[in-house]
């Protein structure tokens with residue numbers, strides 16, 4: 207990591223040497239390590255996705271066979287969910303920013319933080335090692351009894367994802383303790399930046415839900431090896447019980463991905479509207495509310511798996527409740543924009559895309575939470591499109607918004623705004639182009655996870671693949687101009703966006719030790735009053 | 740800031756307890772689901788348990804929790820001796836547990852393909868859950884022993900207290916496992 211024009215010493219260069227990077231306990235460096243890991247995961251998962259999309263251009267056998275197709279979508283899902291989306295925003299931006307936003311020099315447990323990265327790397331390697339053994343064909347949901355009887359390398363992947371889960375718990379625990387014990391005196395709870403609130407809420411989910419994932423995976427892995435028949439009807443087991451365990455984690459897990467994304471959006475909206483969030487309290491309540499209600503909605507994945515009318519109704523209604531909290535946030539963001547003076551820049555373009563995808567995806571969520579409608583849409587491309595819009599779309603656009611918004615903070619440099627806007631437009635059009643046709647496909651009855659389909663749907667599949675190409679182009683472009691900016695971007699100054707956020711009150715990039723004494727901040731992180739006419 | 744550290748440790752241990760609590764909760768849910776489906780098979784499974792070993796082990800763990808509480812109340816020097824007691828009792832528990840597993844395995848009560856126990860529907864599932872749940876509990880006990888040994892070396896009241904909270908949690912899990920696998924026939 208050499209800097210060509212020697213800028214003032216920063217965490218990048220202090221101390222020097224690869225060794226100091228590998229053994230680092232500095233939250234800023236760990237954030238960069240997580241960035242490298244999650245970016246590689248995004249590229250790998252994206253490559254799998256492109257192969258899937260190219261295969262689907264023709265209605266029957268194209269570039270890969272049916273079984274290879276199964277393995278590709280399985281590994282696509284596993285890599286994207288556990289190696290990219292879950293650790294992406296907390297691991298990179300949470301690690302980098304939470305201490306800077308609360309006036310601390312480090313997390314509560316710096317060595318635990320270092321361990322959480324290396325455990326993540328280990329888990330990722332184990333998970334990928336399964337590919338050498340031929341890969342897994344269960345889908346990311348590991349539904350039994352197929353997952354316990356398929357001859358593919360299920361146990362290896364279970365171990366790998368289990369280890370990734372341990373890393374999640376370590377990260378979450380560290381953030382919770384940090385927010386409780388490391389806040390500077392001038393950052394009481396209700397002055398915490400909204401991003402910190404979302405990381406805090408996410409951490410609660412990480413700590414409480416991940417063990418249940420670990421348990422489900424341990425049971426599937428053990429069952430696969432020792433033929434326990436725990437979820438196999440032939441041995442008296444009940445596959446639906448597995449689904450309950452799996453979704454007890456995996457539904458809250460979608461909020462692990464989307465809450466930090468919402469935190470990013472709150473920060474970007476406020477900075478680029480030069481305006482205080484329309485309702486700080488409302489957003490905090492909605493954040494905690496989503497985290498808590500999210501624990502009681504898992505049953506909506508199993509409406510057609512066999513469930514009493516009462517449970518169906520309860521799970522449906524509770525799921526829709528999440529939309530109420532989400533709507534509070536939507537209104538708050540829109541009002542903040544409306545009352546502010548919006549400066550158009552790449553992060554804002556990503557936030558616009560986020561708002562569209564989140565609104566559209568959320569409404570389809572309410573639609574599929576209506577059990578009578580879900581009977582029609584369950585296990586079709588409609589579901590695939592729903593969760594890509596809301597979970598992937600929201601997380602990816604927020605990740606990109608964060609990357610652009612905080613790029614000067616991380617590096618002290620500016621990127622090419624022109625290219626950034628072009629890429630943001632390509633990502634937006636590419637994403638919608640990929641998944642809008644999938645809503646139509648699903649509604650027409652195309653089941654998910656099939657590599658062949660009737661010819662009359664070909665045009666929709668071709669459209670979707672074109673969208674995916676554009677999306678890949680946008681992401682590839684981003685990699686290039688950010689890479690160039692990292693080396694040669696002009697200096698950005700400490701606070702290029704004139705933000706009032708706490709994190710911008712340290713030099714950019716920050717020195718290895720950001721605060722020589724607990725900072726005294728008289729004005730809060732959203733104090734734009736003097737600016738708004 | 741010494742109190743800051745103690746504060747951090749205390750939050751940490753409660754988070755760990757909550758997290759592990761949900762881990763066990765998943766298994767308890769499975770147990771409940773299958774017991775509701777196969778009441779007879781489960782009752783028969785409980786009948787296979789070695790009752791006196793389970794009872795003795797319950798006493799052993801409860802006594803260890805008492806020693807743990809005494810260690811927290813006592814000054815740092817006396818705490819070291821109480822903690823030896825905790826370590827010893829934990830070891831006894833694991834020894835008895837191992838003996839019990841050996842007896843079961845000798846009787847052909849092994850989970851999976853080589854299961855040779857009663858063929859009442861549900862009993863094989865009961866046996867699988869028995870190994871899964873008592874095995875997971877034993878792993879936690881081993882982790883607990885490592886922590887107790889660490890607390891004994893540290894002689895730090897805050898550490899002892901937090902390790903104690905964890906130890907009581909592991910004990911509490913057993914107090915729930917005991918009726919499920921030994922009493923409710």
Ligand code: HEM
Pocket residue numbers: 347460461463464506507525526528529532567568569570571572573574575576580583584585589592593596597598600
């Ligand atoms: C208003 C809020 C939401 C509601 C009411 C809702 C409802 C639903 C329902 C009922 C399903 C199951 C449909 C089926 O399988 O037939 C579903 C699937 C899914 N949703 Fe949502 N959803 C909401 C928001 C979200 C959010 C915010 C995310 C992620 C950030 C998300 C991610 C997913 C995923 C990943 C799946 C399917 C996973 C799979 O089967 O592979 N949803 N949603």
Ligand SMILES: [Cu+2]
Pocket residue numbers: 456457460503504506507
């Ligand atoms: Cu869900």
